[in-house]
Amino acid sequence: MLTIAEIKSLAVESIESRRNEIIEISKHILENPETGFTEQKTSKFVKEKFEALGIPFQDKLAITGVKGFIEGGAGTGPSVAVIGELDSLRVVDHPYHDDVTGAAHACGHHCQIGSMIGTMIGILVPGVLENLSGRVIPMAVPAEEFIEVERRKRLRDEGKIEFMGGKQEFIKLGVFDDVDMAMICHTATDEGKFSLGLGGTSTANVLKLVEFYGRGAHAGAAPHKGINALNAAMIALSGINANRETFRDQDTVRVNGILTSGGDAVNVIPGNVTLEYRVRSGYLDALANNSKKVDRSFKAGALAVGARVSITNIAGYLPMRNNKDLQQLFGNNAEQVVGKQNVLVRPDNYNDGGSTDMGDLAHIMPLIHPFCGGATGTPHGNDYVIDDYDKAVIEPAKSMAMTIIDLLTEKSQKAIAIKETDDTPMTKDQYLKLQRERNEVIEFDGSDD
Ligand SMILES: [Zn+2]
Ligand SMILES: [Zn+2]
Structure with missing residues (x-):
């Protein structure tokens, strides 16, 4: 019988041993940027990676979304989603822009797909998955950047989408109906000397x-x-x-x-x-x-x-809400990965003014949206690039894998406790009505x- 610390070590070692491969996933997406609801190449690439890892999935969700299913080997329990956003921005003078569309990953979402798949590489290794009770749901979600509104309005008029954000649309389609909690790590430049930043809200x-x-x-x-x-x-x-x-x-x-x-x-x-x-x-x-x-x-x-x-x-979008207990678990693991002195915890009301549709999801389920370092330049600017893929991809993957292990081992009692004490303010129907x-x-x- 492995201890939780030993199970976590197996996951971390698996991620570390395939570090280059995980970083290459992010770099491949960096070189093939696509804006929201057009992420066909990126979606196909994610599916190929899921197939290679033996992860069954549904696809074509909100046009390009992909949802995987990984069953723990120790019985039933809550479902924990790990999210990566598929889309890029349009920044025509970005060094990694697409010559035809002007699309460019000036918000670092390519790193999220890397850290999401990296997390699965940690979870799927022998010794880990058989000790988890419940499900792990890796998700590649379209269209977080709220741009190209005229084009999306046409998609709406054609009945292909109702909402302009990918997670909004996932909520409406019921893609999150069997998910109990979620996590994502987003790159940032303003973490200063810190590697991972927790807490805060958004507009x-x-x-x-x-x-x-x-x-x-x-x-x-x-x-x-x-x-x-x-x-x-x-x-x-x-x-x-x-x-x-x-x-x-x-x-x-x-x-x-x-x-x-x-x-x-x-x-x-x-x-x-x-x-x-x-x-x-x-x-x-x-x-x-x-x-x-x-x-x-x-x-x-x-x-x-x-x-x-x-x-x-x-x-x-709606304002972000980080679940305190989930944040605490993630924070403890992040401290083990990057050192306590490198984890920044912001007050709940810290708001840098940005918006994300993770805020919408946070109104119907417990989740966390930590920021990771590794980027330089101005967010959404032509100089926003990743200069440290360990910080942007590998450290988040290790921290998320360890957090899932905390949540779903020991008959998933920690995940069950988070579900039971969940204070998210809306049901899915109330959310849809509001929007x-x-x-x-x-x-x-x-x-x-
Ligand atoms: Zn952005
Ligand atoms: Zn972003």
């Missing part, structure tokens, strides 16, 4: 597709016959900026946007102008409150010049007629 958000309708006219001969939709948009942006002084520091409010179409020809008064905007906040009530101010500003722009505006609000209610279309006519 909720709402995405706005905005379209101003004015009237095109000859810009030289008949500007008085036009209604300038670009001017409406500019006034709206001034309105948004005028509201910034009302954003409370403790609410972590962010409002950013892009002009996606500003007119068609320089000698025509722009009759049609489109924008994508995003409002974020650490709390749903503050998000709703500040989102209204932004909507009001868009209406003000339309009113000023007599244009119409259509605002399509799309439910974004569907956050979707809305606002039409405002600022013209006199």
Whole structure:
């Protein structure tokens, strides 16, 4: 009979012995970046790795998602998911960008697939799996980055997806129905001298597709016959900026946007102008409150010049919640892997302003979303690269494998305790209802007629 420490050693040794192979998985994905819901090559690559490891799986979940099933050998128990995100960003001047699509892994998700598969390499080794009660569920999930919204809206209109985030869509499809808890490790640059950072939260958000309708006219001969939709948009942006002084520091409010179409020809008064905007906040009530101010500003722009505006609000992500007990277990193991002095624990309300759909999942099940070091540059920037794959892939894999061993050995009593004391605030149905209610279309006519 092996002790838990001995079982963990077997897992860690397995990961260490196949270290190069695991890192190569991440590097292969780095070289083949694909944005959300288009991750066909990455999905196929994950399936090949699952097949090589003998992991049965379901595929084509939310278009490209893959879900594996690994049964513990010591009887039934809770199911623990290890998640890797399939998607990249689009950063056309990133050193590892795709020449055709501009896709690039400027958020380090390629390391998550490596650490997810690396964790399985630790779990599947003889001596480990037969001592686990319950299931381990490795998952490759599409579309965490909330980008290319127009394209995703077309997918939505075609009925291929309902939600724009991969985990949101997985929740709706029931892919998480048989999962009791989850974990993921995300790369970061702001861990300083630390190797792994735990705790903290993230922002909720709402995405706005905005379209101003004015009237095109000859810009030289008949500007008085036009209604300038670009001017409406500019006034709206001034309105948004005028509201910034009302954003409370403790609410972590962010409002950013892009002009996606500003007119068609320089000698025509722009009759049609489109924008994508995003409002974020650490709390749903503050998000709703500040989102209204932004909507009001868009209406003000339309009113000023007599244009119409259509605002399509799309439910974004919910704030992150880390399960304390799961975090404690992971933290203990991380300390063994990287040393206590290299593990950073942040307060629950620490919020750097980013958003993730792990926050959505955290509203219906206990989970953790630690950050690992190993990256340099600016997140989402053209200089965000991994310079230490041990920190970004191997140390997270070892820490997650050890945490699963804690959870599912000894008749999975630790996992059962986490399930029983779970204080996640919503059921799946309540979550879906909330998100569907956050979707809305606002039409405002600022013209006199
Ligand atoms: Zn990102
Ligand atoms: Zn990310």
